Amino acid sequence: MKILVPVKRVVDPNIKARVKADGTGVETANLKMAINPFCEIAVEQAVRMKEEGGVDEIVVVSIGVTQCTETIRTALAMGADRGILVETTLEMQPLAVAKILKLIAEKEKPDLVIVGKQAIDDDCNQTGQMLSALLGWPQATFVSKIAVAGDHADITREVDGGLEKLTVKLPAVMTTDLRLNEPRYVTLPNIMKSKKKPLENVKADTLGIDIAPRLTTLNVKEPPQRGAGVKLADVAELVNKLKNEAKVI
Amino acid sequence: MAILVIAEHDNKHLKPGAANAVAAATKLGSDIHVLVAGSQCADAAAAAAKIAGVTKVLVADAPQLAAPLAENMSAQVLAIAENYTHILAAATGGGKNFMPRVAALLDVAQVSDISGIESADTFVRPIYAGNILSTVQSKDRIKVITVRMTAFDPAGEAASAAPVESIAAVADSGLTQFQGNELTKSTRPELIAARVIVSGGRGMGSGENFKILEALADKLGAAVGASRAAVDSGFVPNDYQVGQTGKIVAPELYIAVGISGAIQHLAGMKDSKVIVAINKDAEAPIFQIANYWIVDDLFKVVPELTAAL
Numbered sequence: 039m040k041i042l043v044p045v046k047r048v049v050d051p052n053i054k055a056r057v058k059a060d061g062t063g064v065e066t067a068n069l070k071m072a073i074n075p076f077c078e079i080a081v082e083q084a085v086r087m088k089e090e091g092g093v094d095e096i097v098v099v100s101i102g103v104t105q106c107t108e109t110i111r112t113a114l115a116m117g118a119d120r121g122i123l124v125e126t127t128l129e130m131q132p133l134a135v136a137k138i139l140k141l142i143a144e145k146e147k148p149d150l151v152i153v154g155k156q157a158i159d160d161d162c163n164q165t166g167q168m169l170s171a172l173l174g175w176p177q178a179t180f181v182s183k184i185a186v187a188g189d190h191a192d193i194t195r196e197v198d199g200g201l202e203k204l205t206v207k208l209p210a211v212m213t214t215d216l217r218l219n220e221p222r223y224v225t226l227p228n229i230m231k232s233k234k235k236p237l238e239n240v241k242a243d244t245l246g247i248d249i250a251p252r253l254t255t256l257n258v259k260e261p262p263q264r265g266a267g268v269k270l271a272d273v274a275e276l277v278n279k280l281k282n283e284a285k286v287i
Numbered sequence: 288m289a290i291l292v293i294a295e296h297d298n299k300h301l302k303p304g305a306a307n308a309v310a311a312a313t314k315l316g317s318d319i320h321v322l323v324a325g326s327q328c329a330d331a332a333a334a335a336a337k338i339a340g341v342t343k344v345l346v347a348d349a350p351q352l353a354a355p356l357a358e359n360m361s362a363q364v365l366a367i368a369e370n371y372t373h374i375l376a377a378a379t380g381g382g383k384n385f386m387p388r389v390a391a392l393l394d395v396a397q398v399s400d401i402s403g404i405e406s407a408d409t410f411v412r413p414i415y416a417g418n419i420l421s422t423v424q425s426k427d428r429i430k431v432i433t434v435r436m437t438a439f440d441p442a443g444e445a446a447s448a449a450p451v452e453s454i455a456a457v458a459d460s461g462l463t464q465f466q467g468n469e470l471t472k473s474t475r476p477e478l479i480a481a482r483v484i485v486s487g488g489r490g491m492g493s494g495e496n497f498k499i500l501e502a503l504a505d506k507l508g509a510a511v512g513a514s515r516a517a518v519d520s521g522f523v524p525n526d527y528q529v530g531q532t533g534k535i536v537a538p539e540l541y542i543a544v545g546i547s548g549a550i551q552h553l554a555g556m557k558d559s560k561v562i563v564a565i566n567k568d569a570e571a572p573i574f575q576i577a578n579y580w581i582v583d584d585l586f587k588v589v590p591e592l593t594a595a596l
Binding site: 054076131164178192196216217258264277 | 302354356357358361379380381383384385386387388389390391392394395396397398399400409412413414415416417418419420421422423424425426427460462463464465466467468469470471477479483507515518519524525526528531532534539540550551557560561562563574576577578579580581582583588591592595596
């Protein structure tokens, strides 16, 4: 089988993002960038499935500026086989991303698309679901276990009160949750090897689809800060504060 | 034109979130319909009809809707979507699952997890783990929106119930089959609706040690939560997780135990009214947002606190 994994380049999750001085957007210049953690879990899942046998090829695709090739190279170093960069300088919103991925999926004909459930920059949590809907393929979001069996997959997904089990026909779109796996560290020899793997460049504006942003950001700001708290010496003081000052117990 | 709110339920009871989404809808207009799609879900529909502000409940009742599969739910919403200017659901596991499909099939954007409404087309939503608030405007003909529950107090109970009307149920998509679920059994309140939450982090050391938090939670009538580090370490199930990629909570009282305070965790709880932190590391970032904190060994402080209440 063939697996398609979209990957997003985001600000490193360990860095606290800041608002631009003029309040028009988020300051990302000169910040360390990384593969979105949930996309990394998606790549890891595909690579593990290949290692277990039954997967012939893993194709990764990233959409955005030229530097997204670095994100693709990370995925290739983890064990993916081939990369596609859909290059654009437009702000990419989930609907546009899903439309581009639909075109790629129709061309590549994967049996499975594994998508990160959420990007840690815009926190949208939409792309996988939108892609599934546009393709008319089954959807399994927030998965923590995938077992492919012939023309279908048995999956376990995280829901609010616990777990849910579904059987989905293939091809299908799945989105990764935290406990699906723990991504491997990329080794230097594999980074070197990844540079020899094929990477195709497609210009987004040659695809003939509407990928203009639908939402306009009017302004961004930092949320109000909480007031300073107090350090307490012991439990007696804490109980007193909670009862008599905060009045919450 | 009216506004549509999709209610989550277990066919008998509404789940937390529907009344919050209705509260958000009341800021957008006054004609608010609620869709209850399920199987033998008359009780859930009757409960929806009693939410203040609701003008009509639409019920699609059929065996294929017994479990809220994303494919069927989105098709059911789509069948009536064109009658509405706005379609809202709470940003719960359920809402996040099917709402983006509705948006994609309508060829409109989804505005995820809104925490504020500026006007009929302008919304505030947290990004970057809640470290930044973004105000966005949508010019799409139908606004598909998920609502951050903690940002909108649930609508109250109506004096008289709204009318309940049946609509045709969509056919099963046949793409996905529901095989069952394993829900965490607990007598404690649900995390997303709890008034008090006691959460543990990596400092708890093991799943076994969560027992001391459970004892404290039971004394307070609280729910038990956890940081991602505690979930990653296998101490507790993922549905305990509070944070950017887990549950967003804002209880009256949040007690963070052995939690250092990574931004991903703060994203899920920093709007709590009162935050208490217990950690032996005097430099823990959680103290920066806590109202009260104690620097000491949690294995000493937590049992003392339980005994003192």
